[in-house]
Amino acid sequence: MAKEYIPEKQSGIGQIIDSIFILVLVYVSLYIPLLMKADAAAEAAADAPKPTWESLQLSPVVQEQWVKLGYDAEKAAALINSKFDYTIDPMMLLLTAGIIIAYFVFMLKASDKEYREVISEKFGDK
C-alpha cells in the first residue's frame, strides 16, 4: 500500500483568500475582452441616404410585419443593413486552437499523474 498522504489543514484566512482569488480571476476574465475591444459586432452601414419602405424593397407582407412590430422604414433599415463580418484571421485562429489544445493536453497529463497517486493510495501499488 502506498504511503497515505496527509494534507495540510487550511486556516480560515487562507480559505477566504482562496475564495476571493477565484472571484477576482473571474471578474478579470470578464473585463479583459472589453479592454481588447476586438470582438466582431454587427456594424450598420453608415452614410446611407434616409431609407424608405420602397428603397428597402420589401414585399408587402414583410413590410406589414415590420409595421406591426412598431417599426418605421428608418428603424427597420438599421436592422436590415446590419451585417456580421466573418472574415477569419488565420493567425488568430491558429493561436486560439493552439491554446485550447494545449489546455486540454496539460490538464489530461496533470490529471493522469494525480489520478495515479489517488489509485495507488486507494488500491495499493501495482
Added chain:
Amino acid sequence: MSNASTSAAGSERISMLKVLNPFHIWALGVGIVLVGEFMGWNFSVAKGGAYGSLIACWVIGLLYTCVAMIDSEVTSTVAAAGGQYTQAKHIIGPLMAFNVGLYLVMAYTMLEAADALVVGDLMKSGAAALGYMDLETKPFVVFTIAFLAWLNYRGVFMTLTVNFVITLIAFLAILVLFIGVDPTHSGTILKHKELLTDLPYGWIGVIASFQFGMWYYLGIEGTCQAAEEVRSAGRSIPLGTMGGMMTLLVAATLTWFICTGLMPWQYLGQAITPLYDAATLVGNTNLQILLFVATIFSAVASANGCINDASRAWFSLGRDRYMPSFFGAIHPKYRTPYRAIIFLIPIAVSFAFTGLLDQVITFSILSGLLGYTFMSINMVKFRKMWPLGSIKRGYVHPLHPFPAITLFALCVSVYFATFLGYGSTLLSIMGFYIVASIWFTIRRYKFVKRGDQFTMPWPRPEGY
C-alpha cells in the same frame, strides 16, 4: 460513497435527502433550459438567418442528445452530487475534476444572473404596458435571486416541485401559442413563404449560429447534479434527462416555426423576448398575457435550477477540499448545501450588475462547452477503464463510441463558431481556466486527501 458531509457544527456526518423522482429531474433539466426558447435562441437567427438557426437547432440538438446519452450512463453509475465533477474525479483525475466543477459553477451562476436580468426587464416592460414608465429593474433582479436562494436553502423537494409546475406551464404556453397561430392554414397568420429567405451569410453563417444554437438546450446536463438526491438514480436520471431532451426538441422546433412565420429574420435576430413578441403579433390579448407569464416563469425556473446546480457543484468542490472546505457543509435540518447557496447569492447579483451581459452569457456557454468536451473524453476512458460487465451500470447507452466521437466533433465546431463572433472572449475565458488550473496544481491540491477522491465501490481501473 461520500454522500455524507459535515453538519454546520462539524460534529456529525449527515447526507442529503433522497426525495426526488423522474418528474423532478425533468423539471430540473427542462426548467433550466426552457428559458432558452423564450429568449436567446433567436440570436442564432442574426448569425446565420432563419434556416441557419433551424440547422443549428437540429445539429446542436444532436450534440445534446449525445450529452444526454453519455450523462445517463455515467451518472446512473456515479450517482453523487456534483454530477460531471464527481465523474471526472473518478475517471480522469483531480485537476480535470476541479476544472469541471468550475465549469458547472460558472455556467450556472452566470446563467442565473442572466435569467434574473430578464425577470427585471420583463417587469419593466409589464409596468410600461400598464402605464408605469421607467420602472427600476435592480430590486427585481435582487429579489428574484434572493427568493429563489431561500427556496433552495429550505429544501430540494419543494424547490424542484415548484420548478415542475412553472416549467410545465411555460411549456404548455408554447403548445397553446402553436395552436393559436393556426399552423394548419399557412398564410393565414404564419407567413413563412414571404418571411423565410436564403442563408444570408452562406454556410459560414450557419456554423456561426451554432454558438447561440446552444441556447435551445444549454443546461439539460444539469440533471446530474441531483443524482445524490433521487430515490433511484439508475431509473430517474436517464428517464428525466432523455424525457427532458425530447421535450426540448419539440419546444425548440415549435418555437422556431412560430417565430420565423411571424417576424422578419433581421428583427427576430435581435429580439429580447421573441415568443412574447409572436403572441403580440397574433393580436390575441389572452395569448399575450399567457406568454408574458410563461416568459417570466421560464426565467424563474431557469434561475431556480441554476441555483440548485451551481450550489451542489460548489458544495462538492468544498467537500473534497478542491475549494475551501467551509463550503462542504449540509444544513442539519433542511439537508441542503446551504453555505454554498448563500455564498453564490452576492456573486450572481454582481454578475448581473456588471453590465457585461454578452460576456456573461458567452462565459456561461463556453463553460458548458468545455464540459461537453470533457464528457466525450470521459466516456471513452470510462468504458476502457471499466469495460461492460466489470461494474454495475444503471444504464448502458447504445452505439458507443459514436456518441462520444460525434459530441467531440460538434464541440470543435462550436468552438469555431464562438471564435467567429467572440474570439477575444474565448481567449479570455481560456486564460481564466488555464490560470485557475495552475493555481489548483500549485496551491490547492496540497489540501486534498488523495485516497478520499475515489469513493465508488469499484475494482481497480484497467491500465492503472
